[in-house]
Structures are given as C-alpha cells and as structure tokens.
Amino acid sequence: MLNSAYRGLIAFVSGCLTVLSFAPFSQGWIALLSLAALFALWRGTTPKQAFGIGWAWGMGCMGLGVFWLHNSIAQFGGVSLPLAILLTLLFAAGLALFPALAGWLARRFFRGEVRQLLLVYPALWVLLEWLRSWLFTGFPWLTLGYSQIDTPLAGYAPLLGVYGVSLMLALAAAALNLWRSPWLLLAPLIWLAGWGLQQIHWTTPDGAPFTATLVQASIPQEKKWLPSQLRPTLEFYVETSKAHPDSRLVIWPETAVPAFADRVEKSFLQPLDTYFRDQSQDLLLGVPVRDAKGQAYNPLISLGASGRGRY
Incomplete structure (x- = not known):
C-alpha cells in the first residue's frame, strides 16, 4: 500500500502528463490513463487523503497547463517576473481545488468500490469540471473532454457536448480500474460506441460552398x-x-x-x-x-x- 506522499507524487506526475493530451501534442490516450491512475490512487483513502491526492493531480495539470500565463501577467500586469510566476502558481493552486473536492466528496459520502468507480467518480469529476467552467466567472480551459477531439470519444460530442465526452472518458478510466471484473469491458465498449457515432454525418451543407x-x-x-x-x-x-x-x-x-x-x-x-x-x-x-x-x-x-x- 502506497503512503500518502507517494500517492501525491504519482498524482502530480500524472497531472503533468495530462497536458500532453491537449493540442499541440494531442495525445488523448494519456488523459485516459492519467484519470485512471487518479481514480486508482483515490481507492482506499480517507477523505482528507483523497483531497490531497486530487489537489496534487490538479496542481500538476493546471500548474503546467496554465504556466504560460505568467508571461501575460508580467508583460501586461506591470509586475516583476518572480511575482508573476507566484501569482500564476497561486491561480493554479486554486484551480486544483476542483479535482481535490471531487476526491473528498467521493470518499466522504459514498461507499462501495464498483459504485464509486462507475458512478460516483465519473459523475463528480464532470460535475466539478462544469462547476469550474462558471464559478467565480469560470475557467473552462483544460476540460478533459477537449483532449479527446482526435480520439473515438469525439463521436459523443454532437450528442452530449464536451462534458459528455468528459463523462465517457471518466467512465472508461473507471472501468480500467476494474480489470478483474467484467466491468472492464465497459472501457472498449465506450470507445467502440464513440467510433460508431463518428460514422454518422450529423450535419448537412446549407447552401453552396464559398471561399x-x-x-x-x-x-x-x-x-x-x-x-x-x-x-x-x-x-x-x-x-x-x-x-x-x-x-x-x-x-x-x-x-x-x-x-x-x-x-x-x-x-x-x-x-x-x-x-x-x-x-x-x-x-x-x-x-x-x-x-x-x-x-x-x-x-x-x-x-x-x-x-x-x-x-
């Protein structure tokens, strides 16, 4: 059993790697494995430990994903570079509270391994992503659904939108943690269904083409x-x-x-x-x-x- 420090370190690294799921890297499969790792790290923890693990994951993802903002803060905010970096990291630390809260809620109010993995973790993950998109004016960047634009999960977008894609990704990540159970089959089924939806032409041209x-x-x-x-x-x-x-x-x-x-x-x-x-x-x-x-x-x-x- 990993102690909290090791779990936090693994979560932080997983969060950092998640940035590679987004453009210009576009390695959407990394988001699947990263989220699966986070769910695995939450298992068997106390609510406090789950909060810390979720915060570490969020700090890795948000800290690396929005770090470039320090350039804008320094250049247009009229502050020194060290202060701009500090403000950026504080901003990332605040954003990391959302995955942290998802972990705390899951471990505080819900029980049952399969139910937590297949229902609670994915649902809370998407709920907190949605909350982050509008609370305190909102910051929807790095929503995991966007990372799947080049994967079969993009097939869900016309029907469910970006948060539906995030939900399918989270469900698949949860299923990967049940590798000793028939529920593992849910992961490839989700991706196969997404591929099938991609074969449907959801739009039709309206009018003649133009330049x-x-x-x-x-x-x-x-x-x-x-x-x-x-x-x-x-x-x-x-x-x-x-x-x-x-x-x-x-x-x-x-x-x-x-x-x-x-x-x-x-x-x-x-x-x-x-x-x-x-x-x-x-x-x-x-x-x-x-x-x-x-x-x-x-x-x-x-x-x-x-x-x-x-x-």
Missing part, C-alpha cells in the same frame, strides 16, 4: 496597443483583405482593431462597411466596444453584404 479568408497580422503584444501601431495595423488588415476579392467571407481575429469602436467608427468602420458591401463580401472582425457607462466588451462585429451585426 473564406483568414487574416492574421501576428503583431507582438507589446506593440499591439501602442498608438503609433494603430494606423499600420489597420492598413495591413485592409490591404491584405483587398488582395482576396474572390472570398465571400473575410475574418479578422480577436481585437484586430486595437482601439474602441466609437473612436474609429466614422474614420474606419463605416468606410470599411461600405467597401465590403460594394464588393458583395462579408467581414467579421474583433474590436473592443464600450457602453454609455464605460463598461468595456470584447465582441465580434460583422460588416458588409449581409448587414451589420454584433456578437
């Missing part, structure tokens, strides 16, 4: 919001878009226009709308907006042939 163009300026973040960069940025997007008159739809990225919409409405957005309407083209672009109270938003707006809209 779309994606425009990306790739401006360094430290330069993007400089007043001196506004004109060159807008000129790049306009000239690049005009080079594709055969495209029915042109798409610019989030905050492609580095200024509030009201500031550039007459000088830029209105002429741009007129141009694309005359070309029978549509343009989708990101531009920050603010209301009468000064509240800022980060929407997508449409200009051109199909009329103006905001999303």
